[in-house]
Amino acid sequence: MPTTGFLIRHVQWPLMEALKGNRIRPYMKELQATQRLPAEALAVQQREKLVKLLDHAIQNVPAYTAFAPDWSNMREMPERFLQRIPVLTKTHFRQNADQYLSQGRQTSRLIGNRTGGSTGEPTHFYLDRPTVERYEAARWFGLSWYGIRFGDPCVMIWGSPLELNAQQARRYRWKERWLKNRLMISAYELDERHLEANLRLIREFRPAYLYGYASALHTLAMMMLRRGMGLGIPLKAVVSTAESLHEQQRQAITQAFDAPVVNEYGARDGGMIAYQCKAGSMHAFSGNCYLEVVDPITHIPLNNGHPGALLVTDLHNTVMPRLRYQIGDVVALSDSACSCNLPFPLLASIDGREDDMFLSRNGQYVHGHYFNHIVRNMDSFRTFQIVQHEPERLSLRLVKEPERFLPADEAKLLAGIRAALGQVSIHVSYVETIPPASSGKTRYAIREFSLTSAPPLE
Numbered sequence: 383m384p385t386t387g388f389l390i391r392h393v394q395w396p397l398m399e400a401l402k403g404n405r406i407r408p409y410m411k412e413l414q415a416t417q418r419l420p421a422e423a424l425a426v427q428q429r430e431k432l433v434k435l436l437d438h439a440i441q442n443v444p445a446y447t448a449f450a451p452d453w454s455n456m457r458e459m460p461e462r463f464l465q466r467i468p469v470l471t472k473t474h475f476r477q478n479a480d481q482y483l484s485q486g487r488q489t490s491r492l493i494g495n496r497t498g499g500s501t502g503e504p505t506h507f508y509l510d511r512p513t514v515e516r517y518e519a520a521r522w523f524g525l526s527w528y529g530i531r532f533g534d535p536c537v538m539i540w541g542s543p544l545e546l547n548a549q550q551a552r553r554y555r556w557k558e559r560w561l562k563n564r565l566m567i568s569a570y571e572l573d574e575r576h577l578e579a580n581l582r583l584i585r586e587f588r589p590a591y592l593y594g595y596a597s598a599l600h601t602l603a604m605m606m607l608r609r610g611m612g613l614g615i616p617l618k619a620v621v622s623t624a625e626s627l628h629e630q631q632r633q634a635i636t637q638a639f640d641a642p643v644v645n646e647y648g649a650r651d652g653g654m655i656a657y658q659c660k661a662g663s664m665h666a667f668s669g670n671c672y673l674e675v676v677d678p679i680t681h682i683p684l685n686n687g688h689p690g691a692l693l694v695t696d697l698h699n700t701v702m703p704r705l706r707y708q709i710g711d712v713v714a715l716s717d718s719a720c721s722c723n724l725p726f727p728l729l730a731s732i733d734g735r736e737d738d739m740f741l742s743r744n745g746q747y748v749h750g751h752y753f754n755h756i757v758r759n760m761d762s763f764r765t766f767q768i769v770q771h772e773p774e775r776l777s778l779r780l781v782k783e784p785e786r787f788l789p790a791d792e793a794k795l796l797a798g799i800r801a802a803l804g805q806v807s808i809h810v811s812y813v814e815t816i817p818p819a820s821s822g823k824t825r826y827a828i829r830e831f832s833l834t835s836a837p838p839l840e
């Protein structure tokens with residue numbers, strides 16, 4: 383809603399800054415100032431931030447203090463020094479998380495977060511307010527390239543919080559609607575039979591942009607194209623996030639919504655990493671994160687242009703610094719410059735998370751993240767993989783977290799799956815590991831049949 387956007391920009395945000403010390407706007411102005419710098423100046427800034435972070439980590443973070451003698455000799459070469467630090471895998475981080483918390487930081491005063499991430503491995507970690515605000519600022523900065531302003535109305539095709547009761551869910555929707563100017567459409571229950579009603583909701587809300595999982599936006603777009611229905615209102619952008627955006631998905635979404643489709647690349651445990659510019663390139667937020675690409679097996683650094691395991695060092699995360707954190711995506715960096723003249727370095731390719739939309743017994747589409755959402759709130763499982771072979775037949779592979787495993791969680795998980803998909807048969811097996819596919823990626827939610835035929839209509 384335009385009025386809500388005006389109030390958010392001119393009343394709510396200034397109040398949040400004055401009362402709560404929120405710094406999203408100043409952080410965004412910092413980013414905006416860097417977009418006019420030459421690439422070399424940007425690299426110098428990044429190096430200064432890296433030195434500061436390494437000073438901090440080596441002094442305050444138990445996992446890194448043993449590197450102090452090396453660091454004192456190599457302070458002039460932070461990038462080379464960083465290569466001496468072992469790659470941080472999710473498994474290692476999960477098993478040694480307390481070693482990564484900065485001394486003197488009390489977890490009770492921090493923001494706890496959980497993610498299933500690219501691979502479905504639940505990871506728990508802590509952040510502080512400024513780190514979260516940096517991520518938010520980077521998103522608004524990327525959105526600003528499309529003329530989207532703070533507080534502009536947004537429709538999200540997103541996962542609904544499963545853990546809330548009815549009253550909490552109402553409160554959540556109210557906050558989304560009036561404090562954030564966002565309307566949610568659940569990606570866990572997209573239904574072609576409610577397509578007209580959903581499109582009407584979107585039209586009445588008059589969003590400046592849509593925001594959602596690539597696969598959910600694509601499913602919605604395909605429903606519209608099959609029915610020959612358009613949205614009928616102009617959008618500044620449709621922002622696809624959290625998963626790889628494939629070319630045929632982009633084409634369908636562009637056609638259905640008649641708007642530019644923008645790829646956002648970030649990770650809950652890695653921050654906002656890159657945003658697509660108007661010329662179509664993915665620009666890394668090099669003032670916020672330092673990126674490396676290494677061979678997934680040997681961990682030897684790869685030259686730009688060669689795809690490998692992406693390592694992220696979040697330059698502002700001083701609460702729980704994770705140096706060279708392997709987030710699970712396969713990425714290639716690029717030496718090229720972009721015709722848009724932004725100085726931020728480019729990502730040549732991103733092979734990120736792949737989620738499938740599942741089909742329920744009664745014809746609803748359920749985003750694969752739904753299962754991730756249930757599992758990440760349990761401590762019993764190290765990771766999992768769910769495969770829908772046919773609408774009524776699935777298999778579920780589980781890797782136990784031996785010391786925290788509760789047998790009752792299996793029944794809870796199965797009940798959660800059936801709550802979304804109906805009375806389906808689920809073959810459960812416990813395994814030691816879930817090996818990645820030949821591409822090097824592990825997928826946790828796979829549908830094996832095509833959705834080309836529309837679901838049954840009553």
Ligand SMILES: [Zn+2]
Nearest residue numbers: 659663720722
């Ligand atoms: Zn560009």
